[in-house]
Amino acid sequence: MTNAPPRVRFAPSPTGELHVGNARTALFNWLFAKHYRGSLILRIEDTDQVRTSKVFEENLRQDLSWLGIEWDEGPGREGSCGPYHQSERFSLYRAHLERLIAADLVYPCYCTDEELEAERRSLLSRKLMPRYLGKCRNLTAETRGRLAAAGRPAAYRFHVPPGTITFSDLIRGPVRFEGSALGDFIIVRSNGIPAYNFAVIIDDQLMKITHVIRGEDHLSNTALQLLLYRALGFAPPQFAHHALILGWDRAKLSKRHGSTTVREFREQGILPQALINYLALLGASFGEGKEICGVDEIIETFSLDRAGKSGAIFDKDKLLWINSLYIRKESPQTLAGHMQPFIKEAGYGHLDETRLYRILDAVRDNIASLAEIGPYLRIFDDSVYELSAGARQLLADDETREVLLILLGLLNNTDAADDELYGTLMPLLSEKTGLRGKELFMPLRAAITGKTKGPELDRFFSILGKSSLRYRLHKAIAATT
């Protein structure tokens, strides 16, 4: 690493919701920038005017912010290398195309889609790799003039020189491509739209990108991009191609494997910290089998080499497990913040903060995702209190009824504060009934919560308080007579 702070970029095409694979690329770039005290640039690759949408772009920006991946330059954070939307940079691409035309390194190609498709099929039928065979490469000036005059639209192709293209990838080591296998490729389409490989190298150059970190599906693009760097006299950045996230069948993770977007996981109640932890961990560990790591430590210990070496299978259960650990760890305030949409959806948006924090604290050990909160809010709500079939069964004997009556009596005669009820009344109840452990707790739990399982009983005493406990005991007693 040179001394100058590195500049990396995340360059999504807003043609869909942010896929976890792309989020992982964004994360690696962000971690790299943070680790080496460099900058992350967000560049929106929106040249495809048909598939691109502003809604996807807005969602993408929200998703990155939700994950805590903040960019130093990009939309909304203007720097000296903007604009940061490719759609606003066409004049830059045009100027560089002119340079390549003047240097005779590109040529106009008049082939129609049908002609190109026929060539492709013919190569495939002969078991040859499909590529452009160079039909328009050596057209005479006269032929070009005639085709242009006839109104035939021209794309511009880069004339690939023979020879090998090699580079040293920061993750994969030495990589080698044969120029002869590539075929002359389009850099500007006949409709004037620059192709990805062309726009991307101009942007990476002008935005002073020092390291390109992206998925290994772009490896063959890098060969083409290196040719363009050379042709334009630019020094290329360093490249790091990380392995991709795979589905259970080891194919690239896609919709048919289930949920794949950051938005889906957010809507399913995954915490951003948990998703970051999981995406950073995937395919590696934080050393000595460590799997849970806060973001500061992830930044501190980040290494490209470890991060993206081998393809890793996305395991939803593991993500949920990590999520459950983060749910236990977060402060009630942070947890409540992330849980708000789920709390509202369950109809408890009005709960006062203190009560909500106490409930969250009481139930957090029982849930693996924020989306599971609904039933846990309901068990603290008197207006929907009811006995489950299992609870009824537990309560259906005279001895239990007696226990409940004794507790009711104790409640009526105590002046202990709500927080002290459990500690004060339980020893008395045990003494009076001669019952201990499960024999005592099971029927009490059934009566007080209406359920046979759930959070610790002491929490119910302090959160519900005297009047609510009395209300529930009355109901339980009535239901068992």
Ligand code: GLU
């Ligand atoms: N827009 C490209 C993509 O989303 C960017 C690839 C790159 O990082 O160069 O795949």
